[in-house]
Amino acid sequence: MNAFSRLLTGAALGMALAVTSTSAMAETPPNMLVIANRIDDITTLDPAESFEFAGSDVSRNVYQKLVNFDPLDLDAGYQPDIAESWDVSEDGTSITFKIRDGLTFHSGNPVTAEDVQFSLRRAIILNKTPAFILTQFGFTPENIEQTIVADGDTLTITTDKPYATSFVLNCLTSTIGGIVDKKTVMEHDKDGDLGNEWLKTNTAGSGAYSLVSWKPNESVTLKSNPDFYLGAPTMERVVVRHVQESASQRLLLERGDIDIARNLNPEDVAGASSVDGVKIADELKGRLMYVSLNQKHPELSKPQVRQAFKYLIDYEGMRDSFLKGQYTIHQNFLPQTYLGASDEAPFNFDIEKAKSLLDEAGVSGLEIEVGVREAQERIEIAQAMQNALGQVGIKMNITVGTAKQILARYRSRELDVYLGAWGPDYPDPQTNAGTFAYNPDNSDEANATGLLAWRNSWDTDGLTEKTNAAVVENDTVKRADMYKTIQADFRETSPFVIMFQQIEQSAMRDNVTDFSTGQAITSASYWQVTK
Amino acid sequence: MALAERPTGGRRSAPLIHWIKSILKTLGTIAITMLGLLFVTFIIGRVMPIDPVLAIVGERASQSTYDAVYQQLGLDKPLLVQFFYYLWDVLHGDFGNSLLNARPVSEDIARVFPATLELATLGVLIGIFLGVPLGVIAAVKRGSWIDQIARVVALVGYSMPIFWLGLMGLLVFYGVLGWVGGPGRLDIFYEDVVPTRTGLILLDSAIVQDWDVFRNALTHIILPAALLGYYSLAYISRMTRSFMLEQLSAEYVITARVKGLSERQVIWRHAFKNIRVQLITVIALSYANLLEGSVLTEIIFSWPGIGSYITTALLSADMNAVLGGTVVVGLIFICLNIFSDLLYRFFDPRSK
Amino acid sequence: MSDLTLRQWLLADAPTSRRHARLSSLYKGWLTLRTNSMAMVGLTILVLLVFTAVFAPVLAPHDPFSQDLASRLQPIGTVGHLLGTDSLGRDILSRLIYGARITLYIVALVALIAPVAGLLVGTVAGYAGGWADVVLMRITDIFLAFPRLVLALAFVAALGAGIENAVLAISLTAWPPYARMSRAETLTIRSTDYINAIRLQGAGPLRIITRHIWPLCISSLIVRVTLDMAGIILAAAGLGFLGLGAQPPSPEWGAMISEGRRFILDHWWVATVPGLAIFTVSLAFNLLGDGLRDALDPKDDGQ
DSSP: OOHHHHHHHHHHHHHHHHHHOOOOOOOOOOOEEEEEEEEOOOOOTTTOOOOOOHHHHHHHHHHHSSSEEETTTTGOOOEESSSEEEEEEETEEEEEEETTTTTBBBSBOOOOEEEEEEHHHHHHHHHHHHHHHHHTOOOOTTHHHEEEEEEEEEEEEESSSSOOOHHHHHHHTTTEEEEEEEHHHHHHOOTTTTTEEEEEOOOOOOSSSSEEEETTEEEEEEEEEOOOOOOOOOEEEEEEEEEOOHHHHHHHTTTTTTSOOOOOHHHHHHHHHSTTTTTEEEEEEEEEEEEEOOSTTTTSSSHHHHHHHHTTHHHHHHHHHOOOOOOOOOOOSSSSSSTOOOOOOOOOOOHHHHHHHHHHTTTOEEEEEEEEEOOOOHHHHHHHHHHHHHHTTTTEEEEEEEEHHHHHHHTTOOOSSSEEEOOSSSSTTTTHHHHHSSSSSGGGOOOOOTTTTTTTOOOOOHHHHHHHHTTTTOOHHHHHHHHHHHHHHHHHSSSSEEEEEEEEEHHHHHHTOBBOOTTTOOOOOOOTOBB | OOGGGGGOOOSTTTHHHHHHHHHHHHHHHHHHHHHHHHHHHHHHHHOOOOOOOHHOOOOOOOHOOOOOOOHTTTTSHHHHHHHHHHHHHHTTOOOOOOTTSSBBBBHHHHHHHHHHHHHHHHHHHHHHHHHHHHHHHHHHHTTSHHHHHHHHHHHHHSSSOOOHHHHHIIIIIIIIIOOOSSSSSSSSGGEEEEEOOOSOHHHHHHHTOOOOHHHHHHHHHOOOOOOOHHHHHHHHHHHHHHHHHHHTSHHHHHHHHTOOOOIIIIIIIIIHHHHHHHHHHHHHHHHHHHTTTTHHHHHHTTTOHHHHHHHHHHHHHHHHHHHHHHHHHHHHHHHHHHHHHHHHHHOOOOGG | OOOHHHHHOOOOOOSSSHHHHHHHHHHHHHHHHHHHHHHHHHHHHHHHHHHHHHHHHHSSSOTTTOOOGOOSSSTTTTTTTTTTTTSSSHHHHHHHHHHHHHHHHHHHHHHHHHHHHHHHHHHHHHHHHHHHHHHHHHHHHHHHOOOHHHHHHHHHHHHOOSSHHHHHHHHHHHHHHHHHHHHHHHHHHTTTTTHHHHHHHTTOOOHHHIIIIIHHHHHHHHHHHHHHHHHHHHHHHHHTTTTEEEEEEEOOOOHHHHHHHHGGTTTTTTHHHHHHHHHHHHHHHHHHHHHHHHHHHHHHHHH
16 A cells, blocks of 8 residues: 555656656767667567668677777778788689787687677578678688688688779678677577577677667677677667658757768758757768669660669759758769769750650650668659650659559569669679679569669670670779779660669767768767767 | 347356357357467468568579478468468467567567557546546536537547657657657666566556666656547547447436436436446557557657557568567457457346 | 418328338428538538539639649739649649549548448448358458558558549458448347348348348438548548559649648648538537437447
């Protein structure tokens, strides 16, 4: 009875206080970083399997890699991380890494060459979605005993061709290159799954943070690793909370309930930037927005029609209105800042030119379907495009669906037109060249659903061979030139209309410094952040 | 319905047998309804054009990765076989693992359901405490200005697009005035402070007497609960009014008035007493509706409840999660229905 | 027949035929309804809505689809754009006017499908009894136990987004209460003396159901449908809000809110105007339904 009445009075007191609580500005604790982001894409935290944006953010902060990017100097390219140094063999097919001394996992176990060998082999054996990033070098479950070998404090990997070293190392910086704690993981091995089940929801890394909790669609909480080899992070706790709405994120930020809002739309960025105590940081990301034409379609496969579509996009109008500040015009498949990137942008919105091209091709009364996922900016691009196409007599019907619905149809070559985005998988030109301009077998049976060229039934007009040649060119300048040539051809002839490159605008409290979302090459990192 | 259940007198054991029979019948009904519910959900899940395999492996997966997952999910087996496997697991209390995040669905539901429960309970309480008196007063003062106001208040509640009202409420009370907490159940730095016992943060924080957390949780829940409360208030007050009108025109009320009982006694002792049962049915129905999880409210307030859980799962083809969620929601709905039915039989003078 | 005599005829104390009786009671209901000023307000709004929808091309100042990126997000009261413009620079007022057509279309279709389906199931179950009753009512229970929006979502997700599928999905979730209601009414009507009398005269079940039971269920059904209309509009708007209703660039009101909610903080009118439109129409249906209930069915307890 006593406890109960105490409970009641407490409740009443709480209620009274809540009602009278003033509109005083909230503030997050000084040693804690609170971020609002959309994290509903996380399906797993296992670095051998994780392939989504928000999941990669977690991995980047939890797992170390052989080589890694310095968030304060991303332009410098990959830097030593677990590997202190490396040597490339004469014939260019093997790289030997020297493992840094004195590193420990969060469990207290030392980081050894054995762990690195285990992690890389594990990714290949599990063969999850991102495995292709490693298997493209010729690693298979059968040959890993010879191709990924630890010896004392070194680890040697041997590729099937003398690939450009930068290509191999860039791939190792991606999420799948994360090094896991062999001992801890194998303690949780279930039916020979190499701990996959356990690692989906737990972490065993040596990075700046370790996982406290992941509540799907709700939040990810990380705590700092005081023994991190670059020094204990200032932010002892990082909470990433799932907030779907841009308006909600902005309100939370303006009221000081969060430090960083990562998904503000252009209007909210404009609104928030004029608020005291809030600043906006722009970072160019690798994601491209494009439209592609299915080459199975008898009209869309005509060269003049492909060309005409490139003149039917109101690039500037969109950039300056509903995409303002978050996309920049970019008409090549390699994002800016990538090796071989080109800023050539010959196409502009020109209805007359498009009309004459269409007349030349003898197209009239065309009706097509575009598939687009239910993301507001894409729907708006689609509507703007629909409007432009209407002016040249092409009727385009918009089908909006969930990402998975639209994607399934795109992958089975069913859509006439697809409007969507593509983000690079690893920071090397091959990542996009290998999908936009590479399609060795254009038949339906090939079922190369991972290749964008295949999805659009485009045989690449000979670019496949050029892409193959570029990937083994070890002279960086030459390699860059090769990609420029490929892109020049691609721009003119391909059925892809590349329109925009993304700029991520993070809005944050102005006491937050050094936050980085990883630009076009990697994911967000928190250990360098101070406030 | 209730009239048909009138027990016939006779032997002493008859009521007991009758009672057992009706319990068995009720249980049978629940079982059949649940089975049907499961089956329909299952079929919907399987015919949906969203590919669950693609949902797991993602856009870039190779064909071999895809095929492996396809088999692992048992999608190569006939539909009925899949259903019976699933049913078998459910009967053993296993909803399977979420296809997307690999956790047991039961664990996920145990996490999201209390959020909805807390919100719905507070919402329906607001609805009852404001709606019932409003309905009674409106009936007693039929045709007066208070009746008109009550009518407008209720109909406005019925007519408001809740997602729009939610956005506006958030903007005004959180964004501009700062009277309430923002989206989510707690401010982030209060999260994980209080040990989870029931999952109801208000209750959990009260148990350990952490009033800071309690207060914070209250500021967060008050706005969405008020919205849902307004919605159920509209329904409850209209129903109360209509029940009361029926009673007030009944003969016994007139007799009571003639006997000189005070107006208050007539209203509360006699008329109101007689509408209790009907009212309980109405309240149970509105509670059940709120417990289904108000998807739109949950989305707008970033409330991690069962409504948004099922919706997200549905849109990403996570069928185990959808099935699990639907079973839980369906079960609650059915149970509340039966509960109100039993109360009805118990209280209703005609069924005695 | 002059107006006065028509009125007298309609208000006659002793009707001369069945038709006379029915018309007479309808007229009396109308008179009661007319004294309810709120119901009349609702009716007026709905008449206006129909008018707007029919004459949309005449009333709308602009083409609802024509874009102008240069003058996007203009505020309310801008010259030429009375209610402002949306994210693609389209005139919101014109979109609202054309959107009335979609709203009416949805409402009309659902109002045709759901109550009829419910009436069919309910009366058959109630009249036939036995196994038919058990099976039909269990099916009704199953659909009733489904979370409504989830069922609609699943349906739309399965068939693809679009206005027709949204209508079907909403109907699918809306019929069970009608089935329950008409079953309950059928049960009471079934055992009345006059139905027994008709049966003795040799009328078959089909005839009894269609000619004698349905007409008696209709009035409470109409009241219920009118009251449910608001819910249907809101459900359609909810689907539109989630991107599963009408497809762009169609000016469906829910989809307009969904598009506009991104600017809710700085350009509040883009979401607010369609929000108010939905609210007004739902309120009109509710006012009318409430009045109808008083007029037709004073003791209806909504069960």
